[in-house]
Amino acid sequence: xxxxxxxxxxAALALMAQGAAAEVTKVHEKGLKPYEIVDGxxxxxxxxDKSGDPKRGAKLMVARKKGNCLACHKVVQLNDYxxxxxxxxxxxxxxxxxxxxEMRLRLVNPKVLNPDxxxxxxxxxxxxxxxxxxxxxxxxxxxxxxxxxxxxxKTLKSSQ
Amino acid sequence: xxxxxxxxxGVAFTALGALAVAGVFTLGAGSASxxxxxxxxxxxxxxxxxxxxxxxxxxxxxxDDFDNPGxxxxxxxxxxxxxxxxxxxxxxxxxxxxxxxxxxxYPVYPKYDPKTKKLINIEQRINRCRTEKMQAKxxxxxxxxxxxxxxxxxxxxxxxxxxxxxxxxxxxxxxxxKAFYYQRRGQLxxxxxxxxxxxxxxxxxxxxxxxxxxxxxxxxxxxxWQKLGSLHRRFKGCxxxxxxxPYKQGADExxxxxxxxxxxxxxxPVEVPGVRR
Numbered sequence: 001x002x003x004x005x006x007x008x009x010x011a012a013l014a015l016m017a018q019g020a021a022a023e024v025t026k027v028h029e030k031g032l033k034p035y036e037i038v039d040g041x042x043x044x045x046x047x048x049d050k051s052g053d054p055k056r057g058a059k060l061m062v063a064r065k066k067g068n069c070l071a072c073h074k075v076v077q078l079n080d081y082x083x084x085x086x087x088x089x090x091x092x093x094x095x096x097x098x099x100x101x102e103m104r105l106r107l108v109n110p111k112v113l114n115p116d117x118x119x120x121x122x123x124x125x126x127x128x129x130x131x132x133x134x135x136x137x138x139x140x141x142x143x144x145x146x147x148x149x150x151x152x153x154k155t156l157k158s159s160q
Numbered sequence: 161x162x163x164x165x166x167x168x169x170g171v172a173f174t175a176l177g178a179l180a181v182a183g184v185f186t187l188g189a190g191s192a193s194x195x196x197x198x199x200x201x202x203x204x205x206x207x208x209x210x211x212x213x214x215x216x217x218x219x220x221x222x223x224d225d226f227d228n229p230g231x232x233x234x235x236x237x238x239x240x241x242x243x244x245x246x247x248x249x250x251x252x253x254x255x256x257x258x259x260x261x262x263x264x265x266y267p268v269y270p271k272y273d274p275k276t277k278k279l280i281n282i283e284q285r286i287n288r289c290r291t292e293k294m295q296a297k298x299x300x301x302x303x304x305x306x307x308x309x310x311x312x313x314x315x316x317x318x319x320x321x322x323x324x325x326x327x328x329x330x331x332x333x334x335x336x337x338k339a340f341y342y343q344r345r346g347q348l349x350x351x352x353x354x355x356x357x358x359x360x361x362x363x364x365x366x367x368x369x370x371x372x373x374x375x376x377x378x379x380x381x382x383x384x385w386q387k388l389g390s391l392h393r394r395f396k397g398c399x400x401x402x403x404x405x406p407y408k409q410g411a412d413e414x415x416x417x418x419x420x421x422x423x424x425x426x427x428x429p430v431e432v433p434g435v436r437r
Contacts, residue, residue: 064365071365083366087359111349118354120347128349130405135347 027109029126031137035108042101043108046150047123047143057152060145067141067149072119077156088119093158103153107146122146195223195431197319204321204427210377210436213361213370218383222435230311230381230433233304233388237312240305246296252309255293259316266317266430270419272329279333279415282310283390301409307388311379314432322375322425330419337420340413346404355398375418375425377434388433391418 021039028034035043046052061069062081070078072087094103105112109121122141141149202209211219221227242253256262266282273280280288286309287298299306326334341352355364356372363369374380378391385393392409395417399406407413 068365083363085363085365087362087364118350118358120349124349128347129343129345130399131345131347132400132403132405135403138347140347 029124031125032123032139033143037105037112038101040112041105042099043104044101046147047104047108048147050144050147052144052147052149052151054148054152054155056145057148057150060141060149061152066145067122069149075156076158091153091156093156095154095156096159098153100150100154103150104146107141107149195318195429198429198431201319201321201429202431207373207425207428208360208371209373209425209428209431210370211431211434213368214436218435218437221381222431222433228381228433228435230379230388230435233308233311233379233381234315234433235308236304237308237310237315240309241312246290246294248293248295250294252289255289259312262313263316264320266314266432267320267323268325270415270422271325272333274329278412279330279419281415281418282313284410284415286310286313302390302393307379307390310390311388311433314379314430317430318432319429321427321429322422324375324419324422324426326419326423333416334419334423336413337416337418340417341420345399346402348402348404350402352398371424372421373425373428375422376428377431377436379432380434380436382436384437391421 023039025037025040026034027037033047035047036045037043058078060067061075062078064071069075069091070081070084072085074084074086074090074092076090076092078084098106106119108123110117110119111121120140123139123143123146125137125139198211202211211222214222221229225231238259240252241259242251244251244254253259269285270279270281272278283301283306286306290296291298299309324330344351344354352372355369360369360371374391374394378394379388380391380394381388390409392411392414395414396406396409
């Protein structure tokens, strides 16, 4: 069994090696459901039993008080909505380039992948500084909302 | 009798009109284009003023004193400057002379204040004069009086390069301001640098992000606010955007941050009252 520490997160972590090479990191943050990061790049298992709804996912990506993903990402499939930012990479073909599990980690806590990123962690409550009272202890998105967005991201292929 | 009275009224009206026009010309220092002295200086050593991130119509508003809505506050500041107030029955003018004598003050604030052993910025300096020298009540942040006199003090330094000192006793406060700037905060967990260093020149939704070098243009007229506002009000807005608990205007944390932001602006011209979206 190999033990490692995860730089980001700050949660109570139990680390263990499973099978041949897969390294599994268990994360359980305050007020959130536990999940597992595999090999530091992916959360393969969905956060909920109920499968995601891509229509709701699209709405959550647009909504300024929810995902507001358009703040930073261009998505041609959402061109009905104005003002797509360009701080992050375009997502119009993201399903051709990323596995579902990689998308999930990217949404849950992108700082695991890039500690200096501007992208918010959408399912993360610990180690934050001066959070406004209204948002304290709460993730930006619920586990179901994360799954809805992933369901929509999986439809994003520019070849369609 | 009716005729005379009518004529008198007419004369009085004309005289007032002439005065008003003369007043405006004095403010513009004889030129319709306002910050003549800022022209060509908005980029220095690779640093750019937020002016260069504004669209042409916003720039045009700042460029022309007749169109710049911030000039209303400068005019108000000029009136207040000469107005006696407080138990001491003194005006700013009684101690300092003409507002133009304050040229050179704006670029070097905030600075270390031996009396309180911390930094003091312009708004706080004005209020100290009010409470101590004039025995008057301090003015409230982001209300017209304090905005007006602060804008006036900025206005008379137009074109001068921002030039704050960060060594000596100011150093520890500068370091605190710097730490604030690089500290992630709020539910969205972003630091100032994530927007203004890493992503200047890009869009966050409809917002075109500048380098955040706001040390030369505040108080600024923001179209969104429909009025002039302080740099600390801007800090609050940027804190709230990332769902962080803001501080109050005038808090030590913001005065320290002001020194850091103003140091990032060193070399760029004073352009008060700036106009921004």
